[in-house]
Amino acid sequence: MAQEVRGVIAPGKDEPVRVETIVVPDPGPGEAVVRVQACGVCHTDLHYKQGGITDEFPFLLGHEAAGVVETVGDGVTDVAPGDFVILNWRAVCGRCRACLRGRPWYCFDTHNAEQKMTLANTGQELSPALGIGAFAEKTLVAAGQCTKVDPAVSPAVAGLLGCGVMAGIGAAINTGNVGRGDTVAVIGCGGVGDAAIAGSHLAGAARIIAVDIDDRKLETARTMGATHTVNSTKADPVEAIRDLTGGFGADVVIEAVGRPETYQQAFYARDLAGTVVLVGVPTPEMKLELPLLDVFGRGGALKSSWYGDCLPSRDFPMLIDLHLQGRLNLDAFVTETIRIDEVEKAFERMHHGDVLRSVVVL
Numbered sequence: 001m002a003q004e005v006r007g008v009i010a011p012g013k014d015e016p017v018r019v020e021t022i023v024v025p026d027p028g029p030g031e032a033v034v035r036v037q038a039c040g041v042c043h044t045d046l047h048y049k050q051g052g053i054t055d056e057f058p059f060l061l062g063h064e065a066a067g068v069v070e071t072v073g074d075g076v077t078d079v080a081p082g083d084f085v086i087l088n089w090r091a092v093c094g095r096c097r098a099c100l101r102g103r104p105w106y107c108f109d110t111h112n113a114e115q116k117m118t119l120a121n122t123g124q125e126l127s128p129a130l131g132i133g134a135f136a137e138k139t140l141v142a143a144g145q146c147t148k149v150d151p152a153v154s155p156a157v158a159g160l161l162g163c164g165v166m167a168g169i170g171a172a173i174n175t176g177n178v179g180r181g182d183t184v185a186v187i188g189c190g191g192v193g194d195a196a197i198a199g200s201h202l203a204g205a206a207r208i209i210a211v212d213i214d215d216r217k218l219e220t221a222r223t224m225g226a227t228h229t230v231n232s233t234k235a236d237p238v239e240a241i242r243d244l245t246g247g248f249g250a251d252v253v254i255e256a257v258g259r260p261e262t263y264q265q266a267f268y269a270r271d272l273a274g275t276v277v278l279v280g281v282p283t284p285e286m287k288l289e290l291p292l293l294d295v296f297g298r299g300g301a302l303k304s305s306w307y308g309d310c311l312p313s314r315d316f317p318m319l320i321d322l323h324l325q326g327r328l329n330l331d332a333f334v335t336e337t338i339r340i341d342e343v344e345k346a347f348e349r350m351h352h353g354d355v356l357r358s359v360v361v362l
């Protein structure tokens with residue numbers, strides 16, 4: 001039987017979000033219905049609401065979520081009702097060229113649910129954010145979007161690994177390959193940047209330099225593992241990073257803003273043959289200008305990190321275990337917990353830089 005539950009809808013471009021009754025169908029083959037316990041508020045949800053991603057309104061927002069599998073469709077064997085899971089937006093296909101080459105984190109054909117959830121009053125089909133749609137009491141996803149983790153972790157914390165925190169940690173440990181003794185600089189200390197700092201700390205970086213324009217954020221960055229901080233409104237970040245690394249520049253610089261100016265800073269703040277990782281998300285009109293001779297002459301690697309190059313089945317359970325062992329402080333990312341009808345307010349607080357993450361608890 002299809003079920004009616006409450007969900008947060010973005011009805012049209014720049015219109016305020018609102019809680020509506022939605023219809024969640026029974027899971028078909030390869031699908032699962034998940035009872036959502038917690039879902040973090042991410043910038044991407046705001047971008048959907050602003051029409052910055054697609055214009056397929058109405059959206060069912062929310063995608064950084066954890067919950068319990070309620071029912072599964074035919075042929076689902078990896079998860080079962082009662083399993084505690086983090087939802088992911090990289091349910092790999094196992095058959096595309098990337099998967100067959102043994103690089104499933106680049107999968108070109110990731111799975112989402114085939115059936116659509118709908119608005120109860122109009123029957124209109126909903127577009128779930130990142131194929132998840134988890135600001136809702138229940139949601140329908142592809143079973144591969146459910147990654148089982150240790151249920152000892154709190155859902156509010158676990159859900160954050162489903163997107164932004166994984167993107168940041170993965171930018172450091174997967175894309176940037178940060179290792180013991182490396183020097184790392186992270187430009188931009190929101191949720192993703194702080195996660196990159198936590199990931200660098202976890203990987204054994206010797207020196208972690210946090211760069212931001214807001215002293216409050218730099219203070220938080222220290223609690224995540226930053227050993228040094230630079231306020232880039234008061235000091236030139238490239239000079240400061242070089243000064244803090246014996247004049248060389250950092251081995252890995254992670255750009256977590258997504259702007260040409262900060263990318264240039266990252267480019268010049270790394271040591272020769274160092275690595276730049278772009279994990280901040282730019283907008284379509286942005287252009288980058290760099291002397292090609294510097295790109296050649298400075299060597300090294302310029303990489304981009306989508307979702308932290310994560311493989312959910314590999315990375316989520318591992319990071320939850322490290323958290324439960326006290327080696328990765330994920331609690332620090334949850335600034336506040338809110339109700340399902342407070343998402344609009346949470347967008348405002350996020351916009352003003354007042355929170356790392358607001359998390360809707362259901």
Ligand SMILES: [Zn+2]
Nearest residue numbers: 093096099107
């Ligand atoms: Zn694939």
Ligand SMILES: [Zn+2]
Nearest residue numbers: 042044163164
């Ligand atoms: Zn997100």
